[in-house]
Amino acid sequence: MKHNYKLLLLGLFTVSPFAQSATGVAFIHGTGDQSNALNDYWNQNFVNTIRQGISNPNNYLVVNCDFDQYMWDNAASGCLAGQLTQFIDSKNIDSLTLITHSNGGNVVRWILSNPTWDSRYPAIINAVDQVVAIAPSSGGTPLADAVNQGSVFETTLGWLLGYGSDAVKQQQVSWMNYYNSTWLNGTQGRPSLNTTFEAVVGSDVDSAIWDGDSYCAGYQYQVALETTQNWLDDCSDGFLECSSQSAAGTVWFTDKQRTRGSEPLSHQQSRRDCFNLHTIIRDHI
Amino acid sequence: MNKLTHLATMITMASMLVACQDNSETENKEPEAAKSQTKSFTLAAPQVNDFSVTDIDSPTSAPINTSRETVNFVTKIPADFTITSPSVSHSIKSDEYWTKVSGAELNSGVALTISQASSVIRISPRADTSSGTLVHSKAISPENIQLLKDSDKTNSTQTKSYIKSLADPQALATAGLTDDSSALLLSADAKAGQYRLRVSEKLQPSASYMVNVKEKNSPYQLTLTSRNNLASTQASIPFELELTNSKTKLKPTASLKHANGSFQALKVVQVNGQWQAKLPEVNAMPDNNLGLSEIQLQVSTQVAGKAVVRTVKKAFKQFVPSAKIKPTITSKWQNGLPESLTVALDMDKAGRFSVASYLTGVDEQGKDKPILKTESASWLTPDSTEITLKLDTDLIAKSGLKAPYKLQGLTLKDQGQMARLSYQAHGLTLN
Structure with missing residues (x-):
């Protein structure tokens, strides 16, 4: 009788639609308050190409949240958890790939590292099989420090003007040191994330106006880059140092190793369909 | 996947128990070895790199996380994983x-x-x-x-x-x-x-x-090293300061920048060669739990006849010592394996706290190897101060590791303040 009961249960689970597995892919933007990330942050060709890499390309989600907030804020990770949970539940996703860019990698690491913070997190953690973290700001950026030099009024004003947001504050180098040592997993000497967290590292910036490649969502102001590079290592994507991008998880590849024409990926280019990045990711997931 | 959640586990277990309830009651008497046992243990003495709070105080700022839900999570840990103590300080360089x-x-x-x-x-x-x-x-x-x-x-x-x-x-x-x-x-x-x-x-x-x-790549880099966390009971911020290629005695000025951006000047003293920035007697603590505080130091000096000025800042978390783990931990056992641990806290004010720990067992060479990590968070009040850490007896059995099992890397966090309150490398041995 007991044995039969177990077989019955097994049969129920087997025929239940809930037992069917499904893969999915979600695109998670970086700093900013997005309402149309598909067009305003990524671009359509980038997203539509990458989602062809999963068995059912219709199982995709482009996340829109307020990542101007601290990563743990309900408007940031809470919003992300809500959208991922709804996506996982509605599509019965049990193998989820996350494509993140920049600070989106930190928000995802927050969820993966803090399962007891929110009752929605455990199911998300269990569903995530892979994170492709494009240019993640895992170690912060000195440029965030630079725009946060100041006191109370400057900070408040920064809010009004849209810079110096909490997310930018959080991405200061010593702030990320703190969070990496206390609340975020995946960096050296810390617990692993229990899923692959593969970084795509942007190592250089082409900005010369005579180089057509620099116009793939690239920089136009050589002088500006020449200035800001003073805050960054020689290896950077113009916004993040390579050491920051590779601080968490493992490095999947550094731009020039795989991109078309061995072109570097600037921080703006690495969220667009530049130099075959989109097809490289499609073929990987 | 090497991941388990108690949510999933509990749902599955509940289904199976409901399904099998009738049979287990009628067909089998529970074997002697399967009987539940409850044992109490005492936390080990803290070691050199452990940290904890002593006197408990009540936070006054609103908690960040006010969730009342209890969440458990158990993760399988690879046997080759090395449990390391969290870093308590960091260095920042400035040019x-x-x-x-x-x-x-x-x-x-x-x-x-x-x-x-x-x-x-x-x-x-x-x-x-x-x-x-x-x-x-x-x-x-x-x-x-x-x-x-x-x-x-x-x-x-x-x-x-x-x-x-x-x-x-x-x-x-x-x-x-x-x-x-x-x-x-x-x-x-x-x-x-x-x-x-x-x-x-x-x-x-x-x-x-x-x-x-x-001044990128300057030979004069100012390095500040200081703690990542500072309890409200601390009257000063100890720090180390070094300017490369300079033997000149530095005379830093210091200020404290709160997460809301307000600045306070700090008096700097040297005690037995150790720099300390004295915290102000009023308003030393931030007015909310968001973000981090920063210590900012400025140095003007001469190096080989050349004037050098540097500013350096470093973030740290100021927190109120809101809770500590009581020394007695109770455990429940099934079939000779630990299945849960209950930790009680000393605390004065309601809040959301989390406890996490690694469970290790002994391999054939007699070495401690990790089996799993267990985490649990709950909203606790002074009348209800216990957190239960779930263990997974299947994972323990399948690990092949034997007793004595140990709790290592025992960590208490206040999720309302977003602060780590204590860490104990070796928590206890479950004999």
């Missing part, structure tokens, strides 16, 4: 300095110390509150910026020789500096020395600006 100036000062000329060629000077408009309201100071057109060397005659025709290039706010914003700043890059033949930065366009006298001098 730059910044100073706040007014519009009037920029119009009349601001003295700047430059220690190398090809430095960058950045001028960022900050807030002007002279009108009683918060007003953004005007961004400065880079063509109106002049740089004079003190040893030169003061005329603008000579200034351009020190400037290699200029960048305006729009251009800098495209490159990640999004605070309306303008910048100039010094030429490669500009010499170290005293300069005067002047803005020719008329600025509001009370307008506020930040002047930032960046």
Whole structure:
């Protein structure tokens, strides 16, 4: 009788639609308050190409949240958890790939590292099989420090003007040191994330106006880059140092190793369909 | 996947138990070995790198996380994973300095110390509150910026020789500096020395600006090392400060910057060779739990006859010691394996706390190897102070590791303050 009961249960689970597995892919933007990330942050060709890499390309989600907030804020990770949970539940996703860019990698690491913070997190953690973290700001950026030099009024004003947001504050180098040592997993000497967290590292910036490649969502102001590079290592994507991008998880590849024409990926280019990045990711997931 | 959640586990187990309830009651008597046992253990004595709080206090700021839900999570840990104590301090290097100036000062000329060629000077408009309201100071057109060397005659025709290039706010914003700043890059033949930065366009006298001098790859790097966390019971911030290629005794000035941006000057003293920044007696703690505090240090010194100025800042978490783990931990066992642990806290005020720990077992060589990590968080009150850590007996059995099982890396966090309250490398041995 007991044995039969177990077989019955097994049969129920087997025929239940809930037992069917499904893969999915979600695109998670970086700093900013997005309402149309598909067009305003990524671009359509980038997203539509990458989602062809999963068995059912219709199982995709482009996340829109307020990542101007601290990563743990309900408007940031809470919003992300809500959208991922709804996506996982509605599509019965049990193998989820996350494509993140920049600070989106930190928000995802927050969820993966803090399962007891929110009752929605455990199911998300269990569903995530892979994170492709494009240019993640895992170690912060000195440029965030630079725009946060100041006191109370400057900070408040920064809010009004849209810079110096909490997310930018959080991405200061010593702030990320703190969070990496206390609340975020995946960096050296810390617990692993229990899923692959593969970084795509942007190592250089082409900005010369005579180089057509620099116009793939690239920089136009050589002088500006020449200035800001003073805050960054020689290896950077113009916004993040390579050491920051590779601080968490493992490095999947550094731009020039795989991109078309061995072109570097600037921080703006690495969220667009530049130099075959989109097809490289499609073929990987 | 090497991951288990108790949510999933509990749902599955509940289904199976409901399904099998009738059979288990009628067909099998529970074997002796399967009987539940309850055992109590005492936490081990803290070791050198452990930290904890002593006197409990009540936080006054609103908690960040007010969730009332209890969440458990158990993760399988690879046997080759090494449990390491969290770092308690970090170092930050600086090859730059910044100073706040007014519009009037920029119009009349601001003295700047430059220690190398090809430095960058950045001028960022900050807030002007002279009108009683918060007003953004005007961004400065880079063509109106002049740089004079003190040893030169003061005329603008000579200034351009020190400037290699200029960048305006729009251009800098495209490159990640999004605070309306303008910048100039010094030429490669500009010499170290005293300069005067002047803005020719008329600025509001009370307008506020930040002047930032960046000297990339300077041989004079100021390194600040200090703690990542500071309890409210601490009266000072200990720190180490070192300027590379300099043996000059430093005389730093210090300030505390709260997450809301407010600054307080700190008195700096040296006690037995250890630098300490004394916290103010009032308002030393932040007014909310968001973000981090920063200690900021400024140094002006001479190195081999060359003036060097540096500012360095480092973030840390100020927290109220709101709870600590009581020494007695109770455990439940099934079939000779631990299936849960209950931890009680000393605490005064309701809040959301989490406890996490690794469970290890002994391999054939007699070495402790990790089996799993267990975490649990709950909203606790002074009348209900217990958190139960679930263990997974299947994982323990399948690991092949034997008793004595140990709790290692025992961590208590206050999720309301976002602070780690204690860490104990070796929590206890489950004999």
